[in-house]
Amino acid sequence: TTDEMRARVKEIKEKLGEDLFIPGHHYQKDEVIEFADATGDSLQLAQAAAETTASFIVFCGVHFMAETADILTNESQVVILPDMRAGCSMADMADIHQTERAWEKLEKVFGDSMLPLTYVNSTAAIKAFCGKRGGATVTSSNAHKMVEWAFTQKERILFLPDQHLGRNTAYDLGVPLEEMAVWNPITDELEYDGDPSNVKVILWKGHCSVHEKFTLGNIEQLRRDKPEMKILVHPECTWEVVQKSDLAGSTKYIIETIEKAEAGSQWAIGTEMNLVNRIIQQHPDKEIVSLNPNMCPCLTMNRIDLPHLLWALESIENGETINRIQVEQDVAQQAISALNKMLEHA
Ligand code: 13P
Numbered sequence: 001t002t003d004e005m006r007a008r009v010k011e012i013k014e015k016l017g018e019d020l021f022i023p024g025h026h027y028q029k030d031e032v033i034e035f036a037d038a039t040g041d042s043l044q045l046a047q048a049a050a051e052t053t054a055s056f057i058v059f060c061g062v063h064f065m066a067e068t069a070d071i072l073t074n075e076s077q078v079v080i081l082p083d084m085r086a087g088c089s090m091a092d093m094a095d096i097h098q099t100e101r102a103w104e105k106l107e108k109v110f111g112d113s114m115l116p117l118t119y120v121n122s123t124a125a126i127k128a129f130c131g132k133r134g135g136a137t138v139t140s141s142n143a144h145k146m147v148e149w150a151f152t153q154k155e156r157i158l159f160l161p162d163q164h165l166g167r168n169t170a171y172d173l174g175v176p177l178e179e180m181a182v183w184n185p186i187t188d189e190l191e192y193d194g195d196p197s198n199v200k201v202i203l204w205k206g207h208c209s210v211h212e213k214f215t216l217g218n219i220e221q222l223r224r225d226k227p228e229m230k231i232l233v234h235p236e237c238t239w240e241v242v243q244k245s246d247l248a249g250s251t252k253y254i255i256e257t258i259e260k261a262e263a264g265s266q267w268a269i270g271t272e273m274n275l276v277n278r279i280i281q282q283h284p285d286k287e288i289v290s291l292n293p294n295m296c297p298c299l300t301m302n303r304i305d306l307p308h309l310l311w312a313l314e315s316i317e318n319g320e321t322i323n324r325i326q327v328e329q330d331v332a333q334q335a336i337s338a339l340n341k342m343l344e345h346a
C-alpha cells in the first residue's frame with residue numbers, strides 16, 4: 001500500500017542518513033517531493049549536485065538533470081534515476097550527429113563568428129560539444145546573463161535546443177526577430193529569408209511539448225473572462241505567448257512571484273501541472289488557475305513516482321544499485337567546462 005511504501009522510504013532515508021541525497025525538480029509529483037532533500041529549478045539542482053558529498057544521489061527529475069548531476073559530482077558518487085524512461089522530449093530534439101552536421105554547414109556561412117550555447121535540457125554530448133568550442137550551458141533562470149556573456153565572446157550565437165527560450169531571451173536583450181534564424185535539424189537547412197550577414201542568433205528548431213500547449217487562444221479567453229487576472233508563464237512558451245503574458249521566468253521565479261503576491265490577487269500560470277497544482281494548494285488566499293484549463297502534465301517527469309523512488313532506494317539498501325547514470329569520461333570532461341561557465345555566472 002501507499003502507506004507501507006512511504007514508511008519504507010522513510011526508513012531507508014533514516015538508515016542512509018547523510019550518505020543519501022534526493023534532489024527533486026519542481027515538476028515532480030507530490031508523492032515524490034515529500035521525500036526530496038532539496039527542491040529547485042534546474043539551476044538550483046545543478047548547484048546542489050555540485051555541492052553534495054553524499055555517496056548516493058537519487059535524482060527525482062529527468063535524464064539530462066541526472067547526467068548533469070553525474071558530471072558535477074566526483075567519480076565515487078553514484079547518481080541514480082529512479083525510472084530510465086524519464087527523458088525529456090525537448091532534449092531528444094537535438095542529437096549530437098545532427099548538431100555536428102549543422103555546425104559544419106553553418107561554419108560555411110558564418111565562419112568562426114559563432115558561439116554555441118545550450119539549454120541544460122540537452123544531452124551530455126551536446127553540452128560537451130558546446131564546452132569544446134568555448135560555449136556554455138544556460139538555464140531558464142540565467143539565460144539572459146549567459147546570452148549577454150556569449151555576445152562578449154562572439155558575434156553570433158547558436159542556441160540549442162529550445163527555440164522559444166532562445167528567442168524570448170535574445171528578444172529581451174534587444175535582438176529583433178529579423179536578426180534570428182532557425183536551424184531545422186530535419187531538413188538540415190537554415191530557415192531565414194534575408195541576408196545571412198544580418199543574423200545574430202541561430203535558434204535550433206526544438207521545443208517543449210508541455211509549454212507549447214499554452215496558446216494565444218488561452219490568453220485571449222482569459223483576458224475576456226478575467227481581465228484582472230495576471231498571466232505568468234515559463235519562457236519555454238512561444239514568443240507570442242510570452243509577449244502577451246504579464247511575466248515570464250523559471251519555475252523558481254514563478255514560485256517566488258506567487259509567494260510575494262498580495263492576498264486576493266488573481267493569477268493564471270503557464271507551466272507544468274504538478275507545479276501549478278502545488279502552488280494552488282499552497283496559496284488558498286489567492287485565486288490561481290492553469291493558463292490552459294486542461295492542465296498540462298510532463299509525462300516523462302511523471303514517470304518518477306513513489307514505487308520507482310522506493311525501488312531505487314531499496315537497490316541501494318541491497319547493495320546492487322539500479323539505473324546508475326554514468327556519463328563517459330571524455331564527454332564529461334568537455335561538458336564540465338560548459339557547465340562551469342554557467343555556474344560561474346550564476
Ligand atoms: P526550470 O525549473 O529550470 O525553470 O526548468 C523547467 C523545465 O522545463 C525543466 O525541464
Ligand code: SF4
Pocket residue numbers: 062087088089090091121208209210211236272298299300301
Ligand atoms: Fe522536457 Fe518540457 Fe518536460 Fe521540461 S517540461 S522535462 S522541457 S518535456
